[in-house]
Amino acid sequence: MQADPTHPGGGTSDTPGHAASIHNIGYRSYEGARLGRGYARRSLFAQSLRGGYGLGRSARSKVTPMLLFGIMCVPALVVVAVAIATGVDELPVDYRAYASFLAPVIGLYLAAMAPQSVSRDLRFRTVPLYFSRPIERVDYVLAKYAAMAAALFVFTAVPLLVLYAGALLGELDFAEQTRDLALGLVSVAVLSLVYAGIGLVVAALTPRRGFGVAAIIAVLTIPYFAVTTVQFIASESGGDGTAAVGWLGLASPGTLMSGFQAKFLGAPSDFPGRVVPSDAAGLCYLLLVLALVAGSYAVLMARYRKAGL
Amino acid sequence: MTVIVTQSLTKRYPRVTALDRLTVDITPGVTGLVGANGAGKSTLIKILLGLSPATEGDARVLGLDVATEGPAIRERVGYMPEHDCLPPDVSATEFVVHMARMSGLPPTAARERTADTLRHVGLYEERYRPMGGYSTGMKQRVKLAQALVHDPRLVLLDEPTNGLDPVGRDHMLDLIRRVHTDFGISVLVTSHLLGELERTCDHVVVVDGGRLLRSSSTSDFTQATAALAVEVTDTDAHPDGGAALLAALTTAGIAARPASAEGGLPGAGHVLLVEVAGEETYDLVRDAVADLGLGLVRMEQRQHHIAEVFQQHDSDTKGGSGHAG
Ligand SMILES: Nc1ncnc2c1ncn2[C@@H]1O[C@H](COP(=O)(O)OP(=O)(O)OP(=O)(O)O)[C@@H](O)[C@H]1O
Numbered sequence: 001m002q003a004d005p006t007h008p009g010g011g012t013s014d015t016p017g018h019a020a021s022i023h024n025i026g027y028r029s030y031e032g033a034r035l036g037r038g039y040a041r042r043s044l045f046a047q048s049l050r051g052g053y054g055l056g057r058s059a060r061s062k063v064t065p066m067l068l069f070g071i072m073c074v075p076a077l078v079v080v081a082v083a084i085a086t087g088v089d090e091l092p093v094d095y096r097a098y099a100s101f102l103a104p105v106i107g108l109y110l111a112a113m114a115p116q117s118v119s120r121d122l123r124f125r126t127v128p129l130y131f132s133r134p135i136e137r138v139d140y141v142l143a144k145y146a147a148m149a150a151a152l153f154v155f156t157a158v159p160l161l162v163l164y165a166g167a168l169l170g171e172l173d174f175a176e177q178t179r180d181l182a183l184g185l186v187s188v189a190v191l192s193l194v195y196a197g198i199g200l201v202v203a204a205l206t207p208r209r210g211f212g213v214a215a216i217i218a219v220l221t222i223p224y225f226a227v228t229t230v231q232f233i234a235s236e237s238g239g240d241g242t243a244a245v246g247w248l249g250l251a252s253p254g255t256l257m258s259g260f261q262a263k264f265l266g267a268p269s270d271f272p273g274r275v276v277p278s279d280a281a282g283l284c285y286l287l288l289v290l291a292l293v294a295g296s297y298a299v300l301m302a303r304y305r306k307a308g309l
Numbered sequence: 310m311t312v313i314v315t316q317s318l319t320k321r322y323p324r325v326t327a328l329d330r331l332t333v334d335i336t337p338g339v340t341g342l343v344g345a346n347g348a349g350k351s352t353l354i355k356i357l358l359g360l361s362p363a364t365e366g367d368a369r370v371l372g373l374d375v376a377t378e379g380p381a382i383r384e385r386v387g388y389m390p391e392h393d394c395l396p397p398d399v400s401a402t403e404f405v406v407h408m409a410r411m412s413g414l415p416p417t418a419a420r421e422r423t424a425d426t427l428r429h430v431g432l433y434e435e436r437y438r439p440m441g442g443y444s445t446g447m448k449q450r451v452k453l454a455q456a457l458v459h460d461p462r463l464v465l466l467d468e469p470t471n472g473l474d475p476v477g478r479d480h481m482l483d484l485i486r487r488v489h490t491d492f493g494i495s496v497l498v499t500s501h502l503l504g505e506l507e508r509t510c511d512h513v514v515v516v517d518g519g520r521l522l523r524s525s526s527t528s529d530f531t532q533a534t535a536a537l538a539v540e541v542t543d544t545d546a547h548p549d550g551g552a553a554l555l556a557a558l559t560t561a562g563i564a565a566r567p568a569s570a571e572g573g574l575p576g577a578g579h580v581l582l583v584e585v586a587g588e589e590t591y592d593l594v595r596d597a598v599a600d601l602g603l604g605l606v607r608m609e610q611r612q613h614h615i616a617e618v619f620q621q622h623d624s625d626t627k628g629g630s631g632h633a634g
């Protein structure tokens with residue numbers, strides 16, 4: 001078929017000059033590069049990451065992510081302005097506490113964007129078009145997961161950079177600020193990976209419009225309030241109850257992050273009584289974080305096995 | 310050179326056998342894959358794309374083994390699904406550019422080829438509008454465009470005329486014809502209507518219940534199945550005009566049968582299906598009707614229905630298994 005005589009438009013006139021004359025060009029075959037799977041995966045990652053902020057979409061799609069991103073950054077700007085104006089010798093918020101301080105905003109962003117990223121392809125049955133191409137299921141899942149995590153990382157890391165810039169302008173201790181910023185970035189990186197996994201899994205399992213948003217908010221908030229309530233009761237009862245606070249934190253995504261960074265990243269504890277998880281509990285925090293990331297990936301892979309064609 | 314070869318290809322699902330020892334050999338050009346609902350057409354396409362493993366047998370697409378060389382096949386083949394697959398809130402241009410990149414085309418080439426391909430399928434100003442507002446015909450064109458944008462060597466089109474009105478269907482069929490004649494791309498196109506594929510295809514494969522019924526070039530097909538429907542009135546001399554004409558034609562050596570044998574239309578008792586051997590058949594029928602003094606109500610080329618082919622096939626082979634082409 002390569003030397004098909006019935007191929008009248010066989011020329012490869014891909015020069016830009018040719019594209020200008022749009023009338024009556026016959027079919028042109030394509031002899032240029034085919035960049036394959038790796039390129040397709042990177043393109044899907046880039047497109048999904050941009051989609052996470054409504055870029056390359058309609059103006060309306062930009063409103064929600066940009067508004068939330070603005071809300072996420074405003075407190076940092078205010079803190080910086082106040083800190084510089086009053087000449088404090090320490091920032092009033094810790095880099096590692098900023099994300100938990102604004103947890104509801106992060107939750108809303110995830111609830112709005114994760115369904116955008118995966119449910120649409122399932123709902124409109126676009127998935128078979130991907131899998132009939134060189135791109136494979138692994139590529140699709142990795143690209144979508146990485147893009148969601150990267151979008152969340154941008155969302156949570158930029159305010160920390162604002163704080164840092166302010167701290168340097170206010171001539172606070174450079175070494176200490178840089179170290180704390182680095183720990184803060186590690187903390188939001190872990191948060192981004194865990195939350196992206198949870199958000200995408202819930203979204204991929206509830207492709208119906210609107211349901212994904214509600215389900216993600218429910219998964220993030222209901223266990224969180226349940227856990228903090230029980231933790232508070234346990235802490236009040238003292239003794240064994242105080243030790244239980246650390247273990248209880250494993251039971252919701254929000255408290256998992258708090259306990260994790262209190263234990264490993266030197267963050268001030270959010271738990272009642274400023275409890276920091278024990279070493280044994282800490283190990284479980286670490287394992288659970290890893291299990292959530294790996295588990296989310298596995299569930300997504302299974303989900304798209306069925307969605308094939 | 311063959312484009313698709315299958316050898317005793319079988320696909321069994323827990324409850325049904327979707328493909329049953331299918332052996333076909335498809336050459337470059339436009340090939341129609343015809344079968345009723347559930348005949349196994351879409352199943353065959355999934356196997357050919359290397360996305361669904363065959364239970365038994367094997368298949369090669371463009372010389373590549375579907376079981377082991379799926380990725381290489383998917384690089385060279387385009388696929389248009391039978392179902393809707395377009396997100397309503399993006400424009401045709403954005404969508405096809407994205408799909409071109411998923412096929413490995415660099416950004417600039419993806420944009421250029423998208424513009425070209427959308428123009429070739431007949432989408433102009435509308436291509437910048439969100440696809441949610443498109444008519445079914447426009448959506449089918451975008452689906453075709455995304456299958457062609459990376460200049461594949463073969464496209465698999467699953468029921469591209471689905472949901473189109475007669476005019477839209479004709480446009481789509483012309484377009485499919487051009488995909489081969491002008492673009493030099495081989496086509497496998499499925500449908501449940503044999504009639505509509507006759508004009509478009511060089512070769513037709515008929516499947517039923519997962520088994521091959523027939524595989525032959527379209528010209529063979531038309532000859533074997535071309536029929537003339539003749540309806541006559543009764544007269545006093547011939548109280549059953551149809552029977553009288555049937556007898557007269559049989560004597561004249563023309564193959565004919567009553568259409569009612571198909572369990573067909575009401576009043577079909579008066580309709581005869583006459584096999585067309587050549588131009589002279591028309592004259593012979595006209596003369597026979599005139600000699601008997603019957604009134605000729607109508608005489609028309611019959612649209613072929615799958616059922617008719619099945620029936621002919623059954624009477625041809627007396628229930629034997631399908632013959633491969
Ligand atoms: N994933 C599946 N699991 C179980 N059975 C299936 C599956 N896919 C198809 N089938 C069955 O296999 C048979 C062939 O289906 P297929 O979709 O290939 O038919 P088709 O010729 O494309 O029909 P249509 O004209 O309706 O599209 C049907 O009986 C169908 O129910």
Ligand SMILES: [Mg+2]
Pocket residue numbers: 350351352391467
């Ligand atoms: Mg089908």
